[in-house]
Amino acid sequence: MSEPKDYKIAAVDRALALLEALADRPDQGVTSLAKSLGMTKSLVFRLLHTLEERGFVSRDPERAEFALGYRIGVLGERLGKDGALLYAARPVMDALRDQTSENVNLVVREGLKTYVLATRAGRHSIRLFAQAGRNGPLHAGGGSLLLLAYADPSVIDAALSQPLEAFTPYTITDRAKLRQALERIRANGYNIVLNDLDEGAFSVAAPITGADGTIIASISVAGAVARFDEERRESHLRAALDAAAEISERLSIHGPGENGLVKSRA
Amino acid sequence: MSEPKDYKIAAVDRALALLEALADRPDQGVTSLAKSLGMTKSLVFRLLHTLEERGFVSRDPERAEFALGYRIGVLGERLGKDGALLYAARPVMDALRDQTSENVNLVVREGLKTYVLATRAGRHSIRLFAQAGRNGPLHAGGGSLLLLAYADPSVIDAALSQPLEAFTPYTITDRAKLRQALERIRANGYNIVLNDLDEGAFSVAAPITGADGTIIASISVAGAVARFDEERRESHLRAALDAAAEISERLSIHGPGENGLVKSRA
DNA sequence: AACGATGTTTCACACAATAAAACATTGAGA
DNA sequence: TCTCAATGTTTTATTGTGTGAAACATCGTT
Numbered sequence: 001m002s003e004p005k006d007y008k009i010a011a012v013d014r015a016l017a018l019l020e021a022l023a024d025r026p027d028q029g030v031t032s033l034a035k036s037l038g039m040t041k042s043l044v045f046r047l048l049h050t051l052e053e054r055g056f057v058s059r060d061p062e063r064a065e066f067a068l069g070y071r072i073g074v075l076g077e078r079l080g081k082d083g084a085l086l087y088a089a090r091p092v093m094d095a096l097r098d099q100t101s102e103n104v105n106l107v108v109r110e111g112l113k114t115y116v117l118a119t120r121a122g123r124h125s126i127r128l129f130a131q132a133g134r135n136g137p138l139h140a141g142g143g144s145l146l147l148l149a150y151a152d153p154s155v156i157d158a159a160l161s162q163p164l165e166a167f168t169p170y171t172i173t174d175r176a177k178l179r180q181a182l183e184r185i186r187a188n189g190y191n192i193v194l195n196d197l198d199e200g201a202f203s204v205a206a207p208i209t210g211a212d213g214t215i216i217a218s219i220s221v222a223g224a225v226a227r228f229d230e231e232r233r234e235s236h237l238r239a240a241l242d243a244a245a246e247i248s249e250r251l252s253i254h255g256p257g258e259n260g261l262v263k264s265r266a
Numbered sequence: 267m268s269e270p271k272d273y274k275i276a277a278v279d280r281a282l283a284l285l286e287a288l289a290d291r292p293d294q295g296v297t298s299l300a301k302s303l304g305m306t307k308s309l310v311f312r313l314l315h316t317l318e319e320r321g322f323v324s325r326d327p328e329r330a331e332f333a334l335g336y337r338i339g340v341l342g343e344r345l346g347k348d349g350a351l352l353y354a355a356r357p358v359m360d361a362l363r364d365q366t367s368e369n370v371n372l373v374v375r376e377g378l379k380t381y382v383l384a385t386r387a388g389r390h391s392i393r394l395f396a397q398a399g400r401n402g403p404l405h406a407g408g409g410s411l412l413l414l415a416y417a418d419p420s421v422i423d424a425a426l427s428q429p430l431e432a433f434t435p436y437t438i439t440d441r442a443k444l445r446q447a448l449e450r451i452r453a454n455g456y457n458i459v460l461n462d463l464d465e466g467a468f469s470v471a472a473p474i475t476g477a478d479g480t481i482i483a484s485i486s487v488a489g490a491v492a493r494f495d496e497e498r499r500e501s502h503l504r505a506a507l508d509a510a511a512e513i514s515e516r517l518s519i520h521g522p523g524e525n526g527l528v529k530s531r532a
Numbered sequence: 533a534a535c536g537a538t539g540t541t542t543c544a545c546a547c548a549a550t551a552a553a554a555c556a557t558t559g560a561g562a
Numbered sequence: 563t564c565t566c567a568a569t570g571t572t573t574t575a576t577t578g579t580g581t582g583a584a585a586c587a588t589c590g591t592t
Contacts, residue, residue, distance in 0.1 A: 073350025076342015084339025140492035
């Protein structure tokens with residue numbers, strides 16, 4: 001689209017493409033990898049050799065097939081599960097904030113609480129509950145209810161058997177109504193709430209799917225109800241769903257967008 | 267100490283060294299990384315750019331510091347915890363088998379059972395209990411007892427409150443004696459047993475430490491007691507301990523051996 | 533025994549990775 | 563406010579190095 005300048009260094013990029021290919025389908029041989037990536041055998045061989053010396057790929061004892069190496073596991077463990085999610089979400093959160101001009105929150109569940117992984121402050125200064133590192137309730141707030149809706153039934157039961165604090169007059173504390181709300185969230189695939197956690201605030205939340213297909217987090221747009229008309233409701237919802245989809249795609253094993261195989265001719 | 271042939275492709279190797287450096291110490295800037303790796307700023311910059319485009323490194327919103335990216339987490343998760351251990355151990359197991367000519371087993375704990383991750387068959391054909399993918403008891407066998415010894419006290423209590431099957435006349439089924447044995451294992455830092463799981467077999471087991479410093483697995487040398495004299499007892503023990511240490515080092519965040527930084531200081 | 537497929541090695545050339553240095557930007561301190 | 567120092571970014575020339583093609587070796591199969 002724009003930049004004629006390409007700072008990518010090709011050899012490294014190809015090596016990373018190789019790793020992605022191995023993650024996507026392990027136990028491939030040199031020829032198979034070369035074919036599917038459009039590289040020559042000798043190149044793949046040397047890339048694999050380099051990666052193997054550092055433990056980033058591992059070869060079968062039978063000396064035939066390759067897979068991701070232990071070092072990837074070690075580094076990945078170092079990052080932690082939240083780290084991957086957080087870093088995958090970061091640029092998307094920035095974009096979502098710029099799009100909506102509202103607050104953006106990334107929230108996960110932690111037992112019977114929620115945990116705010118990161119936030120982006122919108123243009124308008126409004127103090128909301130969400131703040132990075134903070135724990136919150138599971139039964140109030142756009143992202144919280146969404147996470148609860150997609151949690152294991154046993155978690156839902158446990159959460160609903162606790163006392164349900166009313167943070168505002170609009171907080172749903174009736175268990176039957178709460179279960180109804182959860183059902184509607186699952187039917188819709190998103191959640192929109194008003195005033196239930198922070199008085200005067202709306203929240204539009206969308207679900208983020210992890211590599212294993214389960215819902216692992218929520219991203220939400222939040223701001224003052226005064227600015228929340230029908231048009232914004234639509235646009236924020238779409239933006240949140242798109243953002244959630246993009247993060248989910250990044251976290252999927254197939255990776256974002258094209259897998260970057262640069263086609264040379266013939 | 268042999269092959270002058272170097273198939274490593276330098277650019278890729280440097281990129282991997284960069285990743286290791288970031289894993290070792292995150293939130294570094296271009297200059298700092300360049301200095302500690304002995305590379306030029308522009309090179310580091312372009313490496314980081316390439317890695318970032320694929321999500322293998324992530325930059326702070328404040329546009330200053332870098333860390334491992336989400337894609338590493340995704341690929342690492344794909345490998346699984348056992349995968350990293352298994353692949354790190356593979357070549358070491360091969361070497362250990364070649365050194366000792368005996369069977370080699372890699373075992374982890376799974377609840378109140380053990381799980382055999384991988385085995386290597388020694389030169390002499392002897393059928394032992396261990397077989398990849400198999401579950402075993404926690405109170406008999408060289409690796410099993412070792413894992414139990416280093417397990418959480420609650421796990422030990424739970425394991426000892428079960429009925430303790432006597433696989434051979436030599437299996438320790440007396441709970442007090444078992445606890446004594448565990449204590450001695452912890453004092454020694456290894457475990458040697460004879461005939462307690464497989465009649466006529468010895469087992470010399472050493473503990474493998476994960477990245478977090480806890481003992482996560484056992485590697486053991488096993489064979490027929492007929493071949494187990496005092497000299498072999500010593501050599502096998504040393505070999506097993508060395509192998510365990512090497513695997514542990516591979517799994518540590520600092521990585522195996524030198525981190526490949528070519529020192530050139532001014 | 534001959535084949536076909538695979539992994540491995542060699543080699544020469546073009547181009548892409550590299551280092552050096554100029555430039556831009558930021559923040560600190562006087 | 564101005565200056566200085568440190569950092570990230572960009573440019574450019576040269577060389578070294580990554581690259582593809584093709585030869586070679588090593589299997590397993592028919």
